[in-house]
Amino acid sequence: xxxxxGPVPSRRLGLxxxxxxxxxxxxxxxxxxxxxxxxxxxxxxxxPFVPAEEVLEELKKSLGKNTPDIITLAxxxxxxxxxxxxxxxxxxxxxxxxxxxxxxNGSLLWRDEIRNRIPGVHIIMPTLTTVFEETFRAIHRPHxxxxxxxxxxxxxxxxxxxxxxxxxxTVLDMARRRPLRxxxxxxxxxxxxxxxxxLIKGLRIKGFLHQQEHSGDVFYxxxxxxxxxxxxx
Numbered sequence: 001x002x003x004x005x006g007p008v009p010s011r012r013l014g015l016x017x018x019x020x021x022x023x024x025x026x027x028x029x030x031x032x033x034x035x036x037x038x039x040x041x042x043x044x045x046x047x048p049f050v051p052a053e054e055v056l057e058e059l060k061k062s063l064g065k066n067t068p069d070i071i072t073l074a075x076x077x078x079x080x081x082x083x084x085x086x087x088x089x090x091x092x093x094x095x096x097x098x099x100x101x102x103x104x105n106g107s108l109l110w111r112d113e114i115r116n117r118i119p120g121v122h123i124i125m126p127t128l129t130t131v132f133e134e135t136f137r138a139i140h141r142p143h144x145x146x147x148x149x150x151x152x153x154x155x156x157x158x159x160x161x162x163x164x165x166x167x168x169x170t171v172l173d174m175a176r177r178r179p180l181r182x183x184x185x186x187x188x189x190x191x192x193x194x195x196x197x198x199l200i201k202g203l204r205i206k207g208f209l210h211q212q213e214h215s216g217d218v219f220y221x222x223x224x225x226x227x228x229x230x231x232x233x
Contacts, residue, residue: 020075074103086117110154179219
């Protein structure tokens, strides 16, 4: 079957039945470390890369023979590029109670049209290797339309509160992932250091950021993140 593969054992998900919605290798990135290989079609264009009808027919046949722990949208590229991913998700939920996981690089989750297509997914597993722009571009080699701060802001995380300032949200999202210095935030967001310091000051006063010192440097972590600074990053 060209579009449905497995089930295969997954350390994180159990027995996983995979669905591949893209031709090899169609992606928004050209990762240095991608196990599928070099990207042959780097794009941010949303379209029906493979026929949804054939995908659904294969899935129906496979589920008639297998009972996986989870159905995973993954495969040969970035699955959120497929314009009918919502149709596939709806079909799965209509024929089985098996949970659905989405393996994504997270590069398009900031777009409303993408987020509106995946509300039925039970588990979203985005990938982000760095919050530094230079490193991000060197490792991910993204499509020229993509920029790191907006990608970070779009990655879904669990939160009990959310301030109303979008730049503050981005800073807090980054600080949840790792301890950061003010200069790190200024470089990643491409904004003046003084502006970052003022923003940090306001977030600290409200208890949203915590300050830690290590080896002479000052680092900041999100207040409720539980991140412990063990070494200089």
